[in-house]
Amino acid sequence: MKKIVSILLYLLTINAFSLELQSKEVSTNHTDIHYYQTTPDKAKQDLIMLTGIGTTANFWPRDFILFLSEKYNLYILDYRGINTSQPLKNIDFTIKDLARDTNDFIKIKKLKNVSLLGWSMGGSVALQSVFDDKKLFKSLLLISPALPEENYKEPKKLQEKPNFRISEDIYNYVFTNNIYSYRPKQLKGEIKRFIDPTIDKLFPGSKIYATQKIALKNWMENKENVYNFKRITTPTTIFLAKNDVILDYNLNQDTINELKDKSTLNVIYFTNSGHAIDWEYPQKLANLINNLY
Known part of the structure; x- marks a missing residue:
């Protein structure tokens, strides 16, 4: 039995790493947007994926993407200018700007009934996208999202200023903070799961x-965003990790409890998981998402 399981896991790993992703760019709002796209299939629904603070589209794990692609045509977006040849020094990164880019991307690609998935800061961008033009979206999927708060307090992890000597220090720091069960001996295997593990393409x-930290803080403490979240009508599922050391899931729960119409919201909890639920439970999380809407 163990041998059969091992063979299945091995085959799964091969398939995950052989997933075909097309690297493309579009221009909107005077900026270039890089994104990855799976091979289009008219029988599948469309899903846009938005990454977290300080990361790029390359941060998503390939196995998670593979499982999602069973149901969805995936559009994995970078934020404006990132992983393009465009200089970044004069680009604004407010959550409102990033949401406008997302909605314009949908219109440029002529996507219909889109589901929007955001992780961490990507959850904030996803929410703002819905606040601005809810008719574009079929559903909203938020993994460990940065939600607006009545009494905002900056997370301790976002206050840290680590000192990195070598690239392995960066990887280990990021994995330690995002994966509950992570140990440095896992590094070699985990790195292989990135779309592209090259440091300057990953971060x-x-x-x-x-700049993103300031933008996120401003958005989370904005009372208008708290008001809009309380009145959201788009079908929304939030995935919260009880062992998240970056964002306190209890604070997210406080915001969720203020929702006026709880029939639009579904909250699913993960124990023994850190901030990056998709890294620790790629198949379980993807299966939940694929069976929701």
């Missing part, structure tokens, strides 16, 4: 990260 750099 946009400290200046962009600092």
